[in-house]
Amino acid sequence: MLMLDLGYVRANLARVKERLGRRGADVAAMLDGFEVLDLKRRSAITRAEMLKAERNQISAEVAKRKQKGEDAAAWMARTRGLKEEIERCTADAAAAEQQMQAVLQQIPNLPAESVPAGTSAEDNVEVRRWGTPRAFDFAPKPHWELGEQLGILNFEQAAKISGARFAVYWDAGARLERALANFMLDLHTGTHGYREVLPPYMVNEASLFGTGQLPKFAQDLFRCADPDFEAQEESERREREYGDEDSRRKDRALFNDHWMIPTAEVPLTNLYRDDILDEKQLPISVTAYTPCFRAEAGAYGKDVRGLVRQHQFQKVELVKFVTPEQSYAEHERLTAHAEAILQALELPYRVMNLCAGDLGFSAAKTYDLEVWLPGQNLYREISSCSNFEAFQARRANIRYRPQGQKKTEFVHTLNGSGLAVGRTWLAIVENYQQADGSISIPTALQPYMGGLKSIEARSS
RNA sequence: GGAGAGGUGGCAGAGCCCGGUUGAAUGCACCUGACUCGAAAUCAGACAUAGUCGCAAGGCUAUCGGGGGUUCGAAUCCCUCCCUCUCCGCCA
Numbered sequence: 001m002l003m004l005d006l007g008y009v010r011a012n013l014a015r016v017k018e019r020l021g022r023r024g025a026d027v028a029a030m031l032d033g034f035e036v037l038d039l040k041r042r043s044a045i046t047r048a049e050m051l052k053a054e055r056n057q058i059s060a061e062v063a064k065r066k067q068k069g070e071d072a073a074a075w076m077a078r079t080r081g082l083k084e085e086i087e088r089c090t091a092d093a094a095a096a097e098q099q100m101q102a103v104l105q106q107i108p109n110l111p112a113e114s115v116p117a118g119t120s121a122e123d124n125v126e127v128r129r130w131g132t133p134r135a136f137d138f139a140p141k142p143h144w145e146l147g148e149q150l151g152i153l154n155f156e157q158a159a160k161i162s163g164a165r166f167a168v169y170w171d172a173g174a175r176l177e178r179a180l181a182n183f184m185l186d187l188h189t190g191t192h193g194y195r196e197v198l199p200p201y202m203v204n205e206a207s208l209f210g211t212g213q214l215p216k217f218a219q220d221l222f223r224c225a226d227p228d229f230e231a232q233e234e235s236e237r238r239e240r241e242y243g244d245e246d247s248r249r250k251d252r253a254l255f256n257d258h259w260m261i262p263t264a265e266v267p268l269t270n271l272y273r274d275d276i277l278d279e280k281q282l283p284i285s286v287t288a289y290t291p292c293f294r295a296e297a298g299a300y301g302k303d304v305r306g307l308v309r310q311h312q313f314q315k316v317e318l319v320k321f322v323t324p325e326q327s328y329a330e331h332e333r334l335t336a337h338a339e340a341i342l343q344a345l346e347l348p349y350r351v352m353n354l355c356a357g358d359l360g361f362s363a364a365k366t367y368d369l370e371v372w373l374p375g376q377n378l379y380r381e382i383s384s385c386s387n388f389e390a391f392q393a394r395r396a397n398i399r400y401r402p403q404g405q406k407k408t409e410f411v412h413t414l415n416g417s418g419l420a421v422g423r424t425w426l427a428i429v430e431n432y433q434q435a436d437g438s439i440s441i442p443t444a445l446q447p448y449m450g451g452l453k454s455i456e457a458r459s460s
Numbered sequence: 461g462g463a464g465a466g467g468u469g470g471c472a473g474a475g476c477c478c479g480g481u482u483g484a485a486u487g488c489a490c491c492u493g494a495c496u497c498g499a500a501a502u503c504a505g506a507c508a509u510a511g512u513c514g515c516a517a518g519g520c521u522a523u524c525g526g527g528g529g530u531u532c533g534a535a536u537c538c539c540u541c542c543c544u545c546u547c548c549g550c551c552a
Contacts, residue, residue, distance in 0.1 A: 006511095042511095042512070042513090045511070046512065046520095046521095049511090049513085050513095053519095053520055055533085056520095056521085056533080059480075059532055060480080060481065060533085062480080062532050063480040063481075063532090064480090064481085066480075067480075073532095075532070076532040076533095078532080079533090080532095276470060278470095404490095405490095406490075406507070408509090
C-alpha cells in the first residue's frame with residue numbers, strides 16, 4: 001500500500017518532484033530512479049502474467065479432456081519448466097515492487113497549495129493572534145517553580161519511580177488535569193458535535209502504518225516487549241523472510257504486536273481502517289482523551305525542565321473523516337474548535353501556518369496553535385491541526401462511496417489536539433500566577449474544580 | 461491457561477467431506493431503466509477490488525483471514541500464524 005498513489009506519481013512525476021521539493025531538495029531526490037525501477041517492475045509483471053496465462057490455459061485443457069474421459073498426460077507434460085520460469089519472474093517482480101515500496105513509504109505527503117514555502121520553523125507564517133499577554137507587575141515564574149512551590153507538581157518522585165521526563169501531580173494539580181480533560185471533552189461533544197471515544201492505548205503495527213508513524217518513525221515510539229523471547233525472535237525471523245511492508249501490514253499481528261500510542265490520532269483514525277463508509281455518514285467527528293507515549297529519542301538536552309516534553313502526557317484529540325470536497329473547510333472548523341478551548345480559558349495564542357519544510361510526514365497542511373507562556377517569555381505549541389488529505393486513508397484503506405456512484409474513493413482525514421492537556425495545565429499555571437505564588441482558576445474551569453477559585457500552597 | 465466452533469464479495473449466507481469454465485449460488489443493500497404527477501410496491505437489467513497490456517474496444521493476472529506447501533490445476537487438501545465466538549479455569 002502506497003502512501004502516494006503509484007499511478008499518480010508515475011503520470012505526474014515531474015510535478016510530484018516539484019511539490020515534494022518544497023519540503024527540501026533531499027526529499028525530491030528520493031524519487032530518483034523511480035522510473036527505471038517502475039519499468040523493471042512492470043516488465044517482470046507482464047512476463048510473469050503471460051506465463052501464468054499459458055499455464056492456466058493448459059490446466060483448462062486438462063480439465064476439459066479429463067471430463068470427456070480423454071487422456072491428458074500430454075497436456076500435463078506441457079507445463080514442465082513453466083513453473084520454474086514463473087517463479088523466477090514473480091520473484092523479479094516482487095523484488096522490484098519491494099524496492100519501490102521501500103522508497104515510496106519513506107516519502108512524505110505532498111504539501112497543499114496554500115502551504116508557505118520555507119525550510120524551517122523560522123519560515124512559518126503567522127495567520128492570526130488572539131488575546132493580549134498579561135502585563136505583570138512582578139517577574140513571572142516558569143511553571144516548574146510554581147508547581148513545586150505549591151506542592152502540586154513533583155519531578156523528584158517521578159524520577160524515582162519512573163525516570164527522566166515524567167511527572168507526578170498532587171492535589172489541586174492532579175485535579176486541574178482532570179478538570180481540563182472534562183472541560184475540553186464537554187465542549188467538543190456538547191457544542192462542537194464530536195462523538196466521545198475511549199480507545200485502546202496500545203495498538204498494532206498495522207495501525208501505526210496507517211497513520212504514517214511506521215515504518216519510518218519507530219524510534220519515536222515505545223514498543224511493548226513480549227515476555228516470550230522466542231516468540232519475538234520467531235516474529236523477527238518472519239519479518240526478514242517474508243517482510244515486504246504490504247504483507248506485513250495485512251499480517252495484522254506477528255506476535256504480540258503492541259505499541260504504546262504516541263497520540264490518540266492512531267487508534268481513532270484506524271477505527272475505520274479497511275472500511276467503506278457511506279457518504280451520508282460524513283463528516284465523522286470523534287474526540288478522545290488519552291495518554292500519549294513518546295520516546296523523545298534525539299531530544300536529549302531539549303526542554304529538560306518542566307512539563308513541556310514528557311514521555312507520557314495526556315491529550316484530548318480531535319479526528320475527522322471527511323470527503324475531499326469538505327476537507328479544507330473542515331480543517332478550518334477543526335482548528336476553530338481547538339481555538340475555542342484557548343479562548344474559553346482566556347489564554348493568549350497565535351496561529352501558525354507551517355511552511356513546507358516544517359510540515360509533518362503525513363500532513364498536507366498544518367496549523368499550529370501556540371500559547372503564550374509568560375514564565376518562559378515565548379509562544380509554545382499547544383495544538384497541531386492537520387489535513388492529511390488521502391495520505392492516511394490510502395495507507396489505512398479508508399474509503400467511502402459517493403452518493404449515486406458505484407466506485408469508492410478515499411476519504412480525507414484530519415486531526416488536531418484539542419488540546420494537549422499537560423501544556424494547557426502549564427499555560428494556566430504560568431498565565432494565572434499571582435505575586436504570592438498562587439494560581440487563580442479561569443472562570444470557565446471553576447465548576448470543574450468543585451468551585452475552587454485559587455490554588456494556594458497547603459498550610460500543613 | 462484448557463477444550464471446542466468459525467473467518468467467503470457493501471452486508472447476510474451457500475460452496476469445502478468427494479480439487480477442474482466458481483470471481484464464486486441465493487437474499488438484501490446500492491445503481492440504471494420501465495410503470496407513476498411523484499414516491500412506494502412491482503418488473504427488467506447492471507453490480508467486487510487491485511495490478512498489468514492496449515489509443516480504444518477489450519484482454520490477461522491476482523485476490524474466498526495472512527503466509528507457505530501439495531498438484532497440470534486449490535475457496536476446496538496439508539502446514540503455520542493471526543483473529544472472532546462458545547464453554548471451563550483465573551482475574552480488575
